[in-house]
Amino acid sequence: MTKSVNVRELILGILLEVTERDVYSHLIIRNVLDKYQYLDKQERAFLTRVSEGTIENTILLDYIINQFSKVKVNKMKPVIRNILRMSVYQLKFMDGVPDSAVCNEAVKLATKKGFHNLKGFVNGVLRNITRNLDKIAYPSEENEKSEYLSIMYSMPKWIVDKWLEEYEYFEVKKMLEGFFNKNNVTIRCNLSKISPEELKEILEKENIKVEASKYLNYAFEISGYNRINLIEAFQKGFFQIQDISSMLVIEAAQIKEHDYVIDVCAAPGGKSLHAADKLNGTGFVQARDLTEAKIALIQENIGRTGFQNIEAKQFDATVYDDTAKEKADVLIADLPCSGLGVLGKKTDIKYKMTPQKQNDLVKLQREILQIVKDYVKPGGILIYSTCTINKEENLDNVEWFINNFEFELEDFTNQLSLPLQIESVKEGYLQLLPGLFDTDGFFIAKLRKAK
Numbered sequence: 001m002t003k004s005v006n007v008r009e010l011i012l013g014i015l016l017e018v019t020e021r022d023v024y025s026h027l028i029i030r031n032v033l034d035k036y037q038y039l040d041k042q043e044r045a046f047l048t049r050v051s052e053g054t055i056e057n058t059i060l061l062d063y064i065i066n067q068f069s070k071v072k073v074n075k076m077k078p079v080i081r082n083i084l085r086m087s088v089y090q091l092k093f094m095d096g097v098p099d100s101a102v103c104n105e106a107v108k109l110a111t112k113k114g115f116h117n118l119k120g121f122v123n124g125v126l127r128n129i130t131r132n133l134d135k136i137a138y139p140s141e142e143n144e145k146s147e148y149l150s151i152m153y154s155m156p157k158w159i160v161d162k163w164l165e166e167y168e169y170f171e172v173k174k175m176l177e178g179f180f181n182k183n184n185v186t187i188r189c190n191l192s193k194i195s196p197e198e199l200k201e202i203l204e205k206e207n208i209k210v211e212a213s214k215y216l217n218y219a220f221e222i223s224g225y226n227r228i229n230l231i232e233a234f235q236k237g238f239f240q241i242q243d244i245s246s247m248l249v250i251e252a253a254q255i256k257e258h259d260y261v262i263d264v265c266a267a268p269g270g271k272s273l274h275a276a277d278k279l280n281g282t283g284f285v286q287a288r289d290l291t292e293a294k295i296a297l298i299q300e301n302i303g304r305t306g307f308q309n310i311e312a313k314q315f316d317a318t319v320y321d322d323t324a325k326e327k328a329d330v331l332i333a334d335l336p337c338s339g340l341g342v343l344g345k346k347t348d349i350k351y352k353m354t355p356q357k358q359n360d361l362v363k364l365q366r367e368i369l370q371i372v373k374d375y376v377k378p379g380g381i382l383i384y385s386t387c388t389i390n391k392e393e394n395l396d397n398v399e400w401f402i403n404n405f406e407f408e409l410e411d412f413t414n415q416l417s418l419p420l421q422i423e424s425v426k427e428g429y430l431q432l433l434p435g436l437f438d439t440d441g442f443f444i445a446k447l448r449k450a451k
Contacts, residue, residue, distance in 0.1 A: 014051045015082040025348045054089045056347040059154035061085045068128045079113050099130045166391050178435025179343045184221040187239040194238045237305035242270040245442030250274040252412045252446045253383050257282040259329040264317045264372050267294035269301045276310040285310040317368045324375040331376045335365045337386035341441020379451040385444045394443040406450035
């Protein structure tokens with residue numbers, strides 16, 4: 001590996017930022033990769049896999065370590081427990097790394113970080129795990145379903161218990177498995193700029209692998225590139241990085257040319273830009289969000305894609321704006337949520353979320369909905385969406401909303417491709433579950449305001 005930097009030391013730094021300083025993993029990993037751009041492709045892949053894999057599997061790794069250490073993980077020094085976690089991840093999941101190398105590098109790293117007195121402890125625990133990894137007894141799937149799912153898929157038990165109350169066991173297991181399936185990056189073709197066929201041809205000329213989506217004819221999964229911002233078609237604004245589930249929000253909205261669209265929590269702007277694309281140079285989209293940083297992110301994407309019928313505006317969605325009253329033909333309310341549907345991309349969210357935080361989010365969602373409903377014209381559309389799979393934040397909120405305000409759920413079956421035309425869509429909502437659909441976990445409800 002590169003002489004000027006120890007990649008395992010970088011990984012340890014990432015883990016400490018995430019576990020001790022509450023930094024989001026996807027942000028710190030991206031920052032480290034940007035800082036050390038000279039790392040070769042193999043080193044970048046190793047750093048990403050071990051960092052993400054260790055975070056994603058923390059509960060399982062701690063369970064294993066605790067079988068072989070008298071000092072339990074939560075009592076260890078942060079540096080030591082994270083060295084052990086990243087090492088056990090390599091031992092269990094990475095056959096290409098020799099066990100002896102994993103143990104030796106862990107000892108070296110502990111010493112380098114000032115824990116010379118604990119190098120024997122680190123070595124002893126890892127050597128013992130190496131010899132006995134295949135003999136570990138895990139909770140029984142038959143008799144201890146909740147504990148089994150929690151340990152084997154590293155999901156906090158309170159979340160597993162909640163999902164087991166709301167979904168069938170096989171659905172919960174499929175979801176948990178789905179979070180571990182690393183899908184390729186999904187992109188949306190800007191149809192007002194280029195056709196899907198032309199975009200595919202351009203990308204393939206850059207030796208990028210392009211696979212068509214089974215849900216939308218203008219969406220692709222891409223792989224085999226180094227950095228997205230170096231792709232010429234991206235620089236020209238021919239496509240936007242966006243998950244299928246997010247694209248379906250705009251499909252459900254059925255935006256027409258000349259519509260006025262307000263997106264109240266828009267960053268990084270994927271749905272707003274999709275709406276602008278649907279308008280085909282007509283109408284207008286106002287993309288709102290709370291902070292200057294989020295607005296800057298939206299503006300950056302607007303500038304790259306070159307759309308003229310969209311603006312980014314800093315605004316707090318919990319504050320009523322009289323100038324927006326009954327102005328929107330379509331209002332997009334993709335609101336702050338627990339994020340438990342996107343754990344495949346943001347793995348550490350599951351450790352940061354608590355029942356109290358989730359309850360607070362439900363209150364915030366309702367607070368925002370009560371305000372932004374007034375921005376919808378009589379007969380207009382409000383799309384409520386979240387990137388989670390918890391009922392309280394989704395269907396419960398929708399039922400509360402239609403019971404208190406003059407909105408009705410509306411069938412949007414005709415806006416979706418055949419694999420997505422499930423029974424609930426006729427009733428006006430769609431709950432996407434990872435593992436059961438090839439998307440993030442996502443909720444979409446289409447609501448029409450009374451005339």
